[in-house]
Amino acid sequence: MRWECHECGEVHQELPEQCRSCGTKPEIVENVWRCSRCGEQGIAGTRTSCPTCGAEKDQSAQLAVATGRRIAGEQGRALAVGPWLYCAFCKTQVPPVYTSGPKHGQPTERCPTCDGPLAESTHEAKSEVIRESEAATYRPQAVQRRGGGDAEPPSMQPPTQPAGAGGGPSSRRVWPWLLVLLLVGGLWLLFGPGKKVGYTVVGRSWERSIEIETLQKKASRDWQSDLPSGAYNTACQRTFRKNIDVPIGSETYFEDEEDRSRCEDWETRTIEDEVDDGKRCTEHGYKTQGGVSVKTCLSWEKKTKTVRKTQRECARYRMRHVKKTRTKYKQEPVYEPFCSYEVDTTWRTTRTLRAGGSDDSSQPTWPTVEGLSRRERAGKRQESYRLRLQLDKGKREEVFTARDEAEWQRHRVGSRGRAQVKLGSVVGLVDEAP
Ligand SMILES: [Zn+2]
Numbered sequence: 001m002r003w004e005c006h007e008c009g010e011v012h013q014e015l016p017e018q019c020r021s022c023g024t025k026p027e028i029v030e031n032v033w034r035c036s037r038c039g040e041q042g043i044a045g046t047r048t049s050c051p052t053c054g055a056e057k058d059q060s061a062q063l064a065v066a067t068g069r070r071i072a073g074e075q076g077r078a079l080a081v082g083p084w085l086y087c088a089f090c091k092t093q094v095p096p097v098y099t100s101g102p103k104h105g106q107p108t109e110r111c112p113t114c115d116g117p118l119a120e121s122t123h124e125a126k127s128e129v130i131r132e133s134e135a136a137t138y139r140p141q142a143v144q145r146r147g148g149g150d151a152e153p154p155s156m157q158p159p160t161q162p163a164g165a166g167g168g169p170s171s172r173r174v175w176p177w178l179l180v181l182l183l184v185g186g187l188w189l190l191f192g193p194g195k196k197v198g199y200t201v202v203g204r205s206w207e208r209s210i211e212i213e214t215l216q217k218k219a220s221r222d223w224q225s226d227l228p229s230g231a232y233n234t235a236c237q238r239t240f241r242k243n244i245d246v247p248i249g250s251e252t253y254f255e256d257e258e259d260r261s262r263c264e265d266w267e268t269r270t271i272e273d274e275v276d277d278g279k280r281c282t283e284h285g286y287k288t289q290g291g292v293s294v295k296t297c298l299s300w301e302k303k304t305k306t307v308r309k310t311q312r313e314c315a316r317y318r319m320r321h322v323k324k325t326r327t328k329y330k331q332e333p334v335y336e337p338f339c340s341y342e343v344d345t346t347w348r349t350t351r352t353l354r355a356g357g358s359d360d361s362s363q364p365t366w367p368t369v370e371g372l373s374r375r376e377r378a379g380k381r382q383e384s385y386r387l388r389l390q391l392d393k394g395k396r397e398e399v400f401t402a403r404d405e406a407e408w409q410r411h412r413v414g415s416r417g418r419a420q421v422k423l424g425s426v427v428g429l430v431d432e433a434p
């Protein structure tokens with residue numbers, strides 16, 4: 001049986017008398033079982049039958065870890081190594097060594113209940129790792145085929161969660177369908193054919209406009225060397241800008257300097273350092289083995305310790321007098337032209353010329369652009385042509401904006417046709433008027 005020391009984490013391939021690293025002894029405790037026939041509990045793990053009703057300790061017996069009942073010495077280790085076999089004939093769970101009688105401590109050969117040879121056994125108790133907090137709770141005994149191996153300590157199962165968490169799946173599957181339905185409906189409204197309704201043209205109007213843009217300008221002040229390109233109306237004046245350093249020769253001077261090669265005063269300092277110091281168990285558990293369990297560690301944290309070191313350091317070096325040279329400067333003022341200026345910025349729409357008519361005989365023309373100043377120009381042109389339609393259905397009047405001037409020209413006042421209506425609005429004219 002592989003054993004990881006529950007104090008220091010040292011791994012041993014065989015269950016030792018004590019940890020080779022820290023000296024901790026493996027902690028082997030007894031399991032107790034509950035009889036499934038009469039319900040008697042707290043029966044010692046090494047007992048093979050119920051003291052109350054006499055039922056055998058078979059696979060239906062439930063076990064709990066009695067963390068207070070330690071089993072010391074060779075006997076404990078032999079029980080912890082296992083295996084705890086189930087008799088092939090009467091199904092009794094049998095300890096790996098005799099726990100009493102003249103053969104005490106020797107490997108068990110025959111079933112104490114039916115005297116059948118254990119060599120025929122095919123199944124054994126499976127070892128499991130249990131949290132310390134859950135150790136005292138009765139649980140079913142896991143069973144595996146003989147020689148099925150050992151449980152590894154960190155193979156902890158997370159606490160079982162109640163099944164069926166999260167809402168029912170049906171409610172979650174309805175949503176996508178609803179969205180698809182809404183989308184199809186919307187597309188039908190947008191691209192469907194709509195309704196065709198007869199109409200009479202009862203009025204026409206047109207409007208054309210031209211935007212007039214004005215070139216904007218900005219007035220500001222700056223140094224002549226920093227003026228923006230295209231600046232005009234500049235007026236400059238020589239102005240003090242800054243002082244500059246002008247070299248006028250060199251001078252010598254003396255300076256005290258530490259001589260790092262000559263120490264005059266030593267001191268010792270103590271330095272504290274945190275270093276790794278193995279690990280510490282933060283949660284213990286138990287690994288079951290038939291009628292006994294072995295204490296184990298489920299999670300570790302790193303441990304550190306403080307180490308003190310002394311260091312010798314120089315507190316004061318000898319000073320020396322050193323001759324040095326440096327450049328001398330004088331300050332000179334700099335004058336530069338400082339200017340006020342103007343500069344053109346962007347074109348912006350400042351007014352709009354409009355022309356329009358609502359008389360059936362008036363022909364669309366563009367408004368006349370004239371009298372522009374040098375800082376003005378004609379900009380964006382816009383035109384719109386509207387038809388006032390009276391729909392046959394409900395004698396309702398609707399204003400429709402024609403696609404272009406040609407469509408507008410084809411529909412005179414009094415002409416009839418059919419219009420495409422969607423969601424109560426005219427979206428297009430279908431038939432050409434005769
Ligand atoms: Zn140890």
Ligand SMILES: [Zn+2]
Nearest residue numbers: 035038050053
């Ligand atoms: Zn019983």
Ligand SMILES: [Zn+2]
Nearest residue numbers: 087090111114
């Ligand atoms: Zn038996």
